Amino acid sequence: MAVLTDEQTMLRDMAREWASNESPVTAWRKVRDANEAAGFDPAAFGTMAEMGWTGIIIPEAHGGSDFGWLSLGLVIEELGKTMTASPLAASAVAASAILLGGSDEQKSAYLPRIANGELVATLAVDEGGRHDPGKIAASVSGGKLSGEKAFVAEGDSAGLFVVAASDGLYLVEAGEGVSVSRRHLADFRSHAAVSFDGAPAAKLEAGGERLLDAVLDRAAVLAAAEMLGMAGQSFDTTLAYLKQRVQFGQVLATFQALQHRMANLFSEIELMRSAVEAGLAAIDRGGDTRAAASLAKAKANEVGHLMSRELIQLHGGIGMTDEYDAGFYLKRMRVVEQMWGNAAYHRERFARLSGF
Incomplete structure (x- = not known):
């Protein structure tokens, strides 16, 4: 078991108390029964943002707390205990792509909005029924991305997609050239099929081949x-x-x-x-x-x-x-x-x- 700092212990305990009292499994039942494509309670996610959870891995310069991945994992674990649905993990992963590979302009444009919960972002990689990052057919020509992504977590509510193409990762905003179709899986969460047809895309140039x-x-x-x-x-x-x-x-x-x-x-x-x-x-x-x-x-x-x-x-x-x-x-x-x-x-x- 990891040795936690006092601050991490406080964060874990706060997440445990909030999830138990404010977001028990009965809250998930209400989300499930509402049968909305987003698959989470926006008010609950807003509260997470107010508590700073949406900015845990984002640097202070961009509105986050830079508290680290272990700290975020503690929160995700507590939310998992009560089946709390949110785009917290998906947005954090997308933010990490921008942190690792984005330009200063890209970081300034998106990270503060992810940190304050205003923007839901997600990662779009797999194009088939199984996870296989070695098989990516999506491509970019003239700054326009085209391709299909079969299962995109939180794709129904995402305003920003970090998309894997044949030559790297690209940022694509929801809207022009982006079509989202809801998928119904056993867990009733948001899993979308996303089609990109000439969508404006900006490449994450840094980060290298890995x-x-x-x-x-x-x-x-x-x-x-x-x-x-x-x-x-x-x-x-x-x-x-x-x-x-x-x-x-x-x-x-x-x-x-x-x-x-x-x-x-x-x-x-x-x-x-x-x-x-x-x-x-x-x-x-x-x-x-x-x-x-x-x-x-x-x-x-x-x-x-x-x-x-x-x-x-x-x-x-x-x-x-x-x-x-x-x-x-x-x-x-x-x-x-x-x-x-x-x-x-x-x-x-x-x-x-x-x-x-």
Whole structure:
């Protein structure tokens, strides 16, 4: 477990208190039932911006707090516990692309608006059903970008897209040449198919040939942080249920077989935490983040899948009902598991980076 500063502890506790009191799972139910394309509560996101969360990784010169990726990960983890939907992670990843590859003019134009929550930004990379940044067909000619992006998180509400093209990353504003189509996935969040047809585009010139890799690392680790929050909450919910559910005249938690399963889950989640926090810390340190990011996402995918499956199984029939919260965690976990690379993708990437 990472050693937190006093300021990071305060931030984590503030996020935990706000999420528990102001954005519990019942709030997500209201968002889900409203069935809006944006997939989040704008008022709640406005509150996050007022608390400074939208500017955590943005430098003070551009309106942020420059508090680091571990700090942002702590917030994302707490929001994951209560299924709080927001474009916080997507905007942070897009902001990181501008920070790493943008010009001074681009930074000044977009970062302050992302930091204060005025602008929702997102990353548009994948063009098929699986994460594969090596296969990018979108192209730019004469400053106009054309191509299709199959699954763009928060694409329905984004005002700015960081788009992967065949020759690098480009900034494209919503509007001219941009068409957004809503996708309906199991988690009921915003996932859009976005078509670019001669959209005005400005290239992120800095950052070098590994710019896309660096940005995707940040996206993967933030996704892993959300999964960590969901896994931790799923464990706590399951443990509480086993302690009060009586079957065959005994409390379920007294059965040794179930105790062993819960002990294994606890150990796996702690390993997951170590990998995720190491990934966040690696980004804060700078340098090559690829191995740490792939380790974090691979472990998060494996443990998140296991914990969400056990969440349903150990709750039995009630876990399958919409009246109970377990299904929300299972559905969201399965979607995030595929975002920015599944376990097989990141295991292979980690092995390749390690020389195997």
